[in-house]
Amino acid sequence: MSQAPLQDGSISAHSIAPAQVIRGSGAWCEALPSVGALCTQPLVLGRSQATENLRSQLCRDLTERGLTVQQQLLNHDCCEQDLQRIEAASHGLGCDAVIAAGGGKVLDAGKLLADRLNVACITVPLSAATCAGWTALSNLYSPQGAFMGDQSLRRCPDLLVFDHDLLLQAPARTLASGIADALAKWYEASVSSGSSQDGLIQQAVQMARVLRDQLLIDSVEAIRSPGGEAWRRVVDACGLTAGVIGGLGGARCRTVAAHAVHNGLTQLEDCHHVLHGEKVGFGILVQLRLEERLGGNRLAAQAHRQLLPLLQTLDLPVSLNDLGLADASLRQLQEVCQFACRDGSDLHHLPFTVTPGALMEALVGAAETSPVTS
Ligand SMILES: [Zn+2]
Numbered sequence: 001m002s003q004a005p006l007q008d009g010s011i012s013a014h015s016i017a018p019a020q021v022i023r024g025s026g027a028w029c030e031a032l033p034s035v036g037a038l039c040t041q042p043l044v045l046g047r048s049q050a051t052e053n054l055r056s057q058l059c060r061d062l063t064e065r066g067l068t069v070q071q072q073l074l075n076h077d078c079c080e081q082d083l084q085r086i087e088a089a090s091h092g093l094g095c096d097a098v099i100a101a102g103g104g105k106v107l108d109a110g111k112l113l114a115d116r117l118n119v120a121c122i123t124v125p126l127s128a129a130t131c132a133g134w135t136a137l138s139n140l141y142s143p144q145g146a147f148m149g150d151q152s153l154r155r156c157p158d159l160l161v162f163d164h165d166l167l168l169q170a171p172a173r174t175l176a177s178g179i180a181d182a183l184a185k186w187y188e189a190s191v192s193s194g195s196s197q198d199g200l201i202q203q204a205v206q207m208a209r210v211l212r213d214q215l216l217i218d219s220v221e222a223i224r225s226p227g228g229e230a231w232r233r234v235v236d237a238c239g240l241t242a243g244v245i246g247g248l249g250g251a252r253c254r255t256v257a258a259h260a261v262h263n264g265l266t267q268l269e270d271c272h273h274v275l276h277g278e279k280v281g282f283g284i285l286v287q288l289r290l291e292e293r294l295g296g297n298r299l300a301a302q303a304h305r306q307l308l309p310l311l312q313t314l315d316l317p318v319s320l321n322d323l324g325l326a327d328a329s330l331r332q333l334q335e336v337c338q339f340a341c342r343d344g345s346d347l348h349h350l351p352f353t354v355t356p357g358a359l360m361e362a363l364v365g366a367a368e369t370s371p372v373t374s
Pocket residue numbers: 181259276277280
């Protein structure tokens with residue numbers, strides 16, 4: 001989704017934040033009156049077996065408050081087939097809200113469904129892997145999990161319930177993934193919007209820098225001590241602050257090569273077990289490589305040296321090998337590069353030309369440390 005830079009004084013529409021955010025330990029119970037004020041017949045949307053018990057508890061809580069609850073399950077990532085099936089099933093049932101409870105793809109599907117049904121949207125993230133609970137944007141995938149494109153929504157959710165007790169039950173791997181995705185905000189926004197003359201975008205970019213600094217300081221401790229102070233700061237950073245940046249900065253402040261590499265990697269079946277942020281973290285390393293090698297950017301080499309050990313400490317993939325692509329064929333890797341370099345890809349927000357061949361080199365060498373030059 002590439003757009004022309006904003007001209008001074010031109011009009012832009014913003015969906016900056018959910019109408020209400022309730023966060024912290026016990027946020028879900030605290031939010032029940034707000035949920036009841038938004039709807040009487042919510043559709044609760046979820047997906048994985050791992051979160052089934054949590055969703056059942058949410059449904060019981062809603063029923064006890066006198067709400068009529070219907071549940072729907074996704075079969076795939078946020079994909080058109082699932083959405084159309086559930087949209088058709090919900091017609092005539094009088095549902096007046098979608099409550100999406102799960103990871104980023106469930107939240108994306110729930111937001112899009114609520115947008116299409118024109119009903120209230122409530123997001124309940126069950127991991128801190130994503131800021132999807134916050135934003136007015138959904139990513140669409142094929143039933144096989146290949147990235148297809150993103151879709152802007154009319155508004156951010158009406159209510160985001162960010163319950164730390166629920167997030168605490170998610171696997172540590174999802175938080176590490178969220179950290180990588182949130183770190184990408186700085187590396188991408190500073191490239192796509194670093195020279196913007198628009199004040200709001202300048203402020204969003206600076207917020208991305210502060211977010212990065214906080215993650216550099218707190219991430220390792222957060223993973224080490226779930227539920228502790230650093231953990232609370234980091235889940236809020238990944239699930240909320242990352243969303244603020246997307247909301248303030250808008251589409252022009254979003255993604256560059258790190259996410260384009262992610263989108264390319266989703267084209268490979270062999271990579272589907274790898275989480276969104278895990279692919280994006282690898283994508284940041286690739287982007288920094290490109291900036292260094294093709295853009296002659298020395299700061300990028302320094303950033304790469306700083307980031308690589310952190311990603312490794314967090315057990316995040318830093319090489320094709322780590323991504324499960326050790327045995328990938330040249331053709332498969334070419335497919336990744338072709339997709340990432342296709343016309344209209346966010347990769348082209350880099351200030352220099354990237355060919356699929358150059359990208360391939362950066363993919364293969366993502367984890368190589370470059371020598372320190374003075
Ligand atoms: Zn992302």
